[in-house]
Amino acid sequence: MVTLLLDATQLEVVLSGAERALARRHGSVTVDRAHISKVQLTDDAWNWLRGVPNPGTHVRGTIAMGTWRSSGGADFVIVRRRRPAVVIDLDGDPEFARLVLSTRHGRALVQALRLDPGDEVPHEVSALAASSA
Template structure:
């Protein structure tokens, strides 16, 4: 399952070996904090998915993992079912304009991104190992 790591300089989307395979990615996605323009919480990431899969694996309403090409660039998605997700708009990233990630810890991510000062690198979301599990927040 996807894990989000955040420190004072960057956000890293850590993909499992299965997510890498079905998403056609060799490595994780790293984003500098200053490249994050906006973070939105959503109960349904599917409505934010735009463009055509290229390359990606998708089973409608079940999973969407990989790159979507849009008229203006590319998005990367790791969407599982219709569970809470975050939509991260990027500015100046070399590969993507937007990240869509299913996580039960979206609120913690938004709070952590608002903090000023240095933070220790930590596992913000942890692996989402229990389908349908709710956040403690």
Template sequence: MVTLLLDQHQLEIVLTRTERLLARQRGGLRFSRAEIARLQLTDEPVTWLRGVRAPGVHVPRLVSLGTWRSAQGDDFVAVRHGRPGVVIDLEGHERFSRLILSTRHGSALAKALRLETGQAEA
């Protein structure tokens, strides 16, 4: 669904033109590695949705894409239902408190974050 790029300083979420349109994002999203507090692997990322969609798109049993707002903060969501993914908790980011993403490379992302930052959570 989305492309995740990780380097020593940041995690970047690259969206296609269609994904940007549906999520109402002007471009990709960048997050400093220092803002990543925790990463959890999940078989059903859609179960982690909280709050209400604003703005974005939600097609039941197919796709959820955009911003979900709740009392705990705003979440960026890019999920294809029925596919594995990751839930990334953020601390100190100006806009989002959590990322919920479908990806086949969740375990590789968790290993890369742990090896390069010394974090033991995955």
């Protein structure tokens, strides 16, 4: 499961070693918070995939991880089975047009993005949402 870290300026998707290997990516995905244009929750992330993995790993119905390229741009995808997910549309990001991530912290991410963390220290999204409740 990906770890989502959020501070005043950016969202960081921290990948485990296995996720980095399957996504064929060396490090985390970092997105400027100002580039986030829309966040949607979904129960079926498979409907949101577009294009083909390049580079990445795809096992139909089981996992989809990596960069998915299509005519609409590049999406970063971490999808596992039929787990809840969050779809993050980006506007102006130099690397990705969208993030599609299986996470049980989708609602917490939406709540945390509405908050102003007020500092430059990254906080885990689930902790930010819990502290505001």
